[in-house]
Amino acid sequence: MNCNEALLLISAAVDGELSFTEKQQFLLHISKCEGCYGEFDDAQRTKMIIKERVVRFKAPQTLINSIMQLTSLSPKETF
Amino acid sequence: MDKPDPAQQRINMQTHELLSPAEHKKQIEFQNEAVVHLHALYNYALHITMNPDDAEDLVQDTYLKAYRFFNSFERGTNCKAWLFKILKNNYINIFRKNSKEPGKVDYDLIKDFYHSIKDTRRDTTEADSDYFHTMLHEEVYQALLSLPEEFREVIQLCDIEGFTYEEIANMVDSPIGTVRSRLFRGRKLLRAQLEGYARTNGFTTDTDQ
Ligand SMILES: [Zn+2]
Numbered sequence: 001m002n003c004n005e006a007l008l009l010i011s012a013a014v015d016g017e018l019s020f021t022e023k024q025q026f027l028l029h030i031s032k033c034e035g036c037y038g039e040f041d042d043a044q045r046t047k048m049i050i051k052e053r054v055v056r057f058k059a060p061q062t063l064i065n066s067i068m069q070l071t072s073l074s075p076k077e078t079f
Numbered sequence: 080m081d082k083p084d085p086a087q088q089r090i091n092m093q094t095h096e097l098l099s100p101a102e103h104k105k106q107i108e109f110q111n112e113a114v115v116h117l118h119a120l121y122n123y124a125l126h127i128t129m130n131p132d133d134a135e136d137l138v139q140d141t142y143l144k145a146y147r148f149f150n151s152f153e154r155g156t157n158c159k160a161w162l163f164k165i166l167k168n169n170y171i172n173i174f175r176k177n178s179k180e181p182g183k184v185d186y187d188l189i190k191d192f193y194h195s196i197k198d199t200r201r202d203t204t205e206a207d208s209d210y211f212h213t214m215l216h217e218e219v220y221q222a223l224l225s226l227p228e229e230f231r232e233v234i235q236l237c238d239i240e241g242f243t244y245e246e247i248a249n250m251v252d253s254p255i256g257t258v259r260s261r262l263f264r265g266r267k268l269l270r271a272q273l274e275g276y277a278r279t280n281g282f283t284t285d286t287d288q
Contacts, residue, residue: 011262015237017244046266049273050238053219059121063135067117067142071109 001029006036014043109149112158113142119240120162126235127170137173141166160246163236167250222272230265233258 006029012018013026030037098106120141124134144165145152152161223231229251236247237258248255 043266046270053216057122
């Protein structure tokens, strides 16, 4: 595997989307290539930051109520 | 939205009793499979519309459609992904294709929200000297907002919502290879933004070249 091939696999490696063989070859490459290892590490950390830092908003109670109501009417009544 | 009206609730109770066993079963299954993703759908709707009223409308409409077509949901597949796909189509139909002017983008609301929670969740990795681990929620969110939509979208679906590449590819109507490369480029752009903030705030990082 060369650097171009490795770079194409970085996001899939970060997201656990590589096949078994791809993963083996990718890990072998980044164990020897500092540049690609750096790219991989950056991408992985960026993903963690997004996961940890972006706040998830909760649905307001009014919306919860109306969805619950929507699905506790018979379809004939609702539509 | 209106408060539940007692008269209406009585009617609901009555119709509930009149439901056929099949409809009753559908309801229960819908609650367990679909309604449990309400918060995730609302959160995503809010992030794409940036307006609470539009987000509520979008989610309402999504659940109406989902309930109506619940029989076409392939059992055993990811219901959350199915709902997101409906939501996305709704969004395109309602806001892109002509019919509705989107509501005013409410940046202030989002900003205020981030201000009100700042620091409260900065508890995990404080010992770590890496500035990125102590980045404020608001800065990260601003960086995300600065990305072109096609990159922001896949990052949200992957990193925030946890969908697989196959599910994302289906939602954005693109091949998996496109999802892969958008994620790669999107994260690089995001990283550059965050490094910009870090420098502005007087931090230098090991990873700077
Ligand atoms: Zn390399």
